[in-house]
Amino acid sequence: xxxxxxxALTDIRLNRFLNLVTxxxxxxxxxxxxxxxxxxxxxxxxxxxxNQGGRAMIYLKDDFTMDxxxxxxxxxxxxxxxxxxxxISKDEALDRLKKEISSSSFLKTLQGNPLPDALxxxxxxxxxxxxxxxxxxxxxxIEIVEDVEYGQGWLGKFLKIFNLFKITGYAMxxxxxxxxxxxxxxxxxxxxxxxxxxxxxMRLVGATETFIKxxxxxxxxxxxxxxxxxxxxxxxITYLMFSSGMTQGVSSYIYFDIRFLSMKTIGLIIFVSxxxxxxxxxxxxxxxxx
Amino acid sequence: xxxxxxxxxxxxxxxxxxxxxxxxxxxxxxLDIEQGEFIFISGPSGAGKSTLLxxxxxxxxxxxxQILIDGMNLARISASRLPLLRRRFGMVFQDFKLIPNxxxxxxxxxxxxxxxxxxxxxxxxxxxxxxxxxxxxxxKSLPPALSGGEQQRVAVARALVGEPSIILxxxxxxxLDAKSAQAVLDFIMEYHKKGATVLIASHNLHLLESSVxxxxxxxxxxxxxxxxxxx
Ligand SMILES: Nc1ncnc2c1ncn2[C@@H]1O[C@H](COP(=O)(O)OP(=O)(O)O)[C@@H](O)[C@H]1O
Ligand SMILES: [Mg+2]
Numbered sequence: 001x002x003x004x005x006x007x008a009l010t011d012i013r014l015n016r017f018l019n020l021v022t023x024x025x026x027x028x029x030x031x032x033x034x035x036x037x038x039x040x041x042x043x044x045x046x047x048x049x050x051n052q053g054g055r056a057m058i059y060l061k062d063d064f065t066m067d068x069x070x071x072x073x074x075x076x077x078x079x080x081x082x083x084x085x086x087x088i089s090k091d092e093a094l095d096r097l098k099k100e101i102s103s104s105s106f107l108k109t110l111q112g113n114p115l116p117d118a119l120x121x122x123x124x125x126x127x128x129x130x131x132x133x134x135x136x137x138x139x140x141x142i143e144i145v146e147d148v149e150y151g152q153g154w155l156g157k158f159l160k161i162f163n164l165f166k167i168t169g170y171a172m173x174x175x176x177x178x179x180x181x182x183x184x185x186x187x188x189x190x191x192x193x194x195x196x197x198x199x200x201x202m203r204l205v206g207a208t209e210t211f212i213k214x215x216x217x218x219x220x221x222x223x224x225x226x227x228x229x230x231x232x233x234x235x236x237i238t239y240l241m242f243s244s245g246m247t248q249g250v251s252s253y254i255y256f257d258i259r260f261l262s263m264k265t266i267g268l269i270i271f272v273s274x275x276x277x278x279x280x281x282x283x284x285x286x287x288x289x290x
Numbered sequence: 291x292x293x294x295x296x297x298x299x300x301x302x303x304x305x306x307x308x309x310x311x312x313x314x315x316x317x318x319x320x321l322d323i324e325q326g327e328f329i330f331i332s333g334p335s336g337a338g339k340s341t342l343l344x345x346x347x348x349x350x351x352x353x354x355x356q357i358l359i360d361g362m363n364l365a366r367i368s369a370s371r372l373p374l375l376r377r378r379f380g381m382v383f384q385d386f387k388l389i390p391n392x393x394x395x396x397x398x399x400x401x402x403x404x405x406x407x408x409x410x411x412x413x414x415x416x417x418x419x420x421x422x423x424x425x426x427x428x429x430k431s432l433p434p435a436l437s438g439g440e441q442q443r444v445a446v447a448r449a450l451v452g453e454p455s456i457i458l459x460x461x462x463x464x465x466l467d468a469k470s471a472q473a474v475l476d477f478i479m480e481y482h483k484k485g486a487t488v489l490i491a492s493h494n495l496h497l498l499e500s501s502v503x504x505x506x507x508x509x510x511x512x513x514x515x516x517x518x519x520x521x
Contacts, residue, residue, distance in 0.1 A: 014391055198389045204349065205448070206376035207404035209369075 008218035015191055019223060022187040026227025027234065029176035030273050034235050036169035037265055042258050043162055056136055056150035058119040064144050072144060076121065079138055083124040090115045116146060177276065184223060184280025188216055192288055209289070217281050224277020228270045236260065298325040299358075300456065300487050301346065306355035308341050308512075315341040317512040319355070323489070325455070328482055328504025330520065331491040338512040339491035340384070343458045346489075347379045348372060360455070377405055380449030380486075382459035382478075386441050388433040394420070394444050395429040401452045415451060423447040423477050439470025446477050457481060457488045463497060471497070 012019045058076075073085055088096075093115040123135060136148040192199065202212050239260055261269070301323040308316040315338045323329060331339045344350040345357060348364055357364040359375065367375055388397050395416060402412040420426040423443045433441055442462065449457055457478060463471030479502055482488045488504075490497070498506060498520065508516040 197387065198392070201387050201389060202400065202404060203373075204347070204376060204381060204387070205401045205404055205452070206373040206379075207400075208373045211404050211406075 005218055005222075007215045008222055011191065011195075011215060011219055012222065015194065018187055018190055019219075022183055022223050023227045023230060025183040026180050026224060026273055026276065027231035029180040029276075030228050030231025030269060031234050032176050033173045033272075034232060034261060034265075034269055036173060037269070038235065038239070038258075038261055040166065040169065041261060041265060043165075045259070056121050056123075056132065056139075056148055058121055058139055058148050059146045060117045060119070061144055061146045062116070064117050068144060072119075072142070075142060076119070076139060079135070081124045081135065082121060084120075084122040086120045088118045088120060090117050093118065177272075180227075180273075180276050181280050181283070184220060184277055185284035186280075187223070188220055188281045188284040189288060191219065192216065192284070213285055213289075216285060217278060220277040220281030221274055222277070224274040224280075225270065227277070228273025231273070232261075232266060232269060299323060300325045300360050301489075302358040304356040304358075306345065306357060307353050308338075308345055308350060309353045314512045316345070316352075319512075319514060321507070321514070323487060325487055326482075326485050327487055328502055328520075329487075329489045330498055330504060330506045331489060331509065332495060332498065332506060333493065333509040333515075335493050337493075337509045339493070339509060340460050341512075342509070343381075343460050343489065343491055346456075346458060347376055347381065373404070377452060378455055380452060380454035380457045382442070382445050382449045382457070382462045384461040384464050386433070386445045388441055388444055388448075390432060390434050393430050393432060394425060394436070397433065397444060398448045398451050401448055405452060416447075419447045419451045422450075422480070424473075437470075439466050439473070442466060442470065442474050443477070446474055450477070450481050455486060457486055459488070459490045461492050461494075462490060463492065463494060 060072075069087060073087075076082060076085060090113050094113050097115070121139075123132065132150050136150055139145055139148050199212055239258075243258060299322045301321070303319050303321040306316060306319040306321075307314060319342070331342060333339055341350065345352050345364075346359065348367065352364075360378065362375065364375070389400075392400070398419060399412050399416045402415060407415075417426060417429070420429055423446055425440065425443050425447055428436060428440060428444075433444065436444070446459075446462070449459070459478060462474050462478065466474065475497065478488060478490070482502065502520075504520050506516075506518045506520050507514055508518075
């Protein structure tokens with residue numbers, strides 16, 4: 001084992017209480033952040049399933065005429081990522097509608113055709129709803145386009161709420177990140193002062209500043225790493241308990257498919273919490289050592 | 291003072307003064323110490339003995355004058371090279387400066403770890419030095435569990451372990467009983483015989499009698515009052 005890691009482990013053992021508090025703070029922050037991520041990942045997945053894979057309707061303004069169609073198609077195709085583009089004229093749409101609800105007397109009383117001309121578009125590849133949204137925005141920018149709809153009408157409303165959640169989530173994540181950072185850097189500061197004599201002796205016997213700082217960094221990294229793992233483990237246990245309770249109770253009639261965080265997200269969380277430990281250490285040492 | 295230029299001088303001080311808040315702790319010190327010399331710095335408490343040692347390993351900066359250590363001008367040493375300078379010295383501090391929550395072994399090993407030595411060498415060397423200072427049986431003890439004499443022996447072991455060319459010892463026998471004091475002195479003396487330059491600062495003149503031949507530099511109020519050869 002590297003002497004630095006050995007030293008850091010000894011230090012963590014010697015400053016048990018302080019280190020436990022720090023690790024718990026980090027794991028709590030990570031827990032909050034990963035609960036949000038869990039929610040987003042699942043909600044995102046569900047929304048995408050509803051959205052049926054990158055399909056959207058482009059509704060055109062009233063002053064659209066058929067001779068504009070080739071140029072419009074060309075423009076949309078020019079945006080890239082377009083797999084299929086089908087024109088549905090307002091008459092065609094009305095025919096379809098009539099077929100679908102032929103029994104209704106409502107259509108018979110209808111004067112003219114209130115439906116717009118439209119293009120049905122399918123994206124070649126898409127990975128997230130954000131991508132569809134961004135694509136839709138680009139299409140909306142074309143003058144003759146009235147509106148772009150990607151999904152049922154209520155999906156948009158749901159999206160608004162979802163996005164509001166997202167902003168709150170980001171804010172919470174940021175807040176907890178700052179708290180964890182503050183606690184970590186404070187621990188390093190306390191650890192540093194509790195080892196003032198040791199640092200002094202190290203300097204006097206010819207240790208370089210790098211050598212003196214290294215154990216603090218290793219300690220910070222370990223705290224972040226352990227805190228991150230702990231936070232995820234707590235989340236996993238909660239998740240397992242929750243989902244097994246669901247299968248016994250509710251899920252027999254409601255299909256709930258909440259998945260745990262993806263490996264990519266787990267990796268990211270551990271990386272961020274480890275970084276947090278390192279950064280807290282960096283900040284406080286920078287302040288202490290001039 | 292007549293600092294005649296010696297061939298093998300390892301420490302040279304030119305008109306060195308040190309002031310604390312305007313008050314002189316050292317005043318116009320000129321000194322030329324040869325490689326392998328044994329120097330005993332005596333003088334009453336507050337004379338400037340500790341200060342003289344401190345300016346040598348740059349624990350304090352001089353107010354005036356120049357110091358050369360093995361040809362290196364201390365005024366020109368960059369922060370990054372300071373550790374290299376310090377590794378040439380083995381220091382025995384009056385207050386031991388042992389890390390209380392590290393074992394005897396870890397305290398001594400720290401010097402070699404800081405110098406980037408290999409783990410295998412560190413293990414061998416630390417145990418060897420602890421044997422010479424008769425502290426090998428207490429390698430796993432924590433300093434607070436040791437007697438004053440034992441703590442000082444650990445401090446000496448730490449000073450010797452890096453095989454420095456210069457030993458600086460500040461009141462190394464300060465609070466020890468006669469027997470422990472003699473033992474500590476003997477370890478330093480033994481190392482001196484291998485060719486190391488040794489500077490011991492103490493107000494205890496009894497130490498002089500048990501020292502080897504060398505030079506006694508007596509300071510009072512920051513001034514070298516007398517230099518004598520001990521036979
Ligand atoms: N850090 C300091 N700040 C202010 N004065 C100091 C400091 N260190 C030493 N002195 C003063 O310098 C003088 C010499 O001190 P010192 O070298 O410790 O004497 P000695 O070791 O011979 O007893 C004393 O008058 C002491 O009070
Ligand atoms: Mg003194």
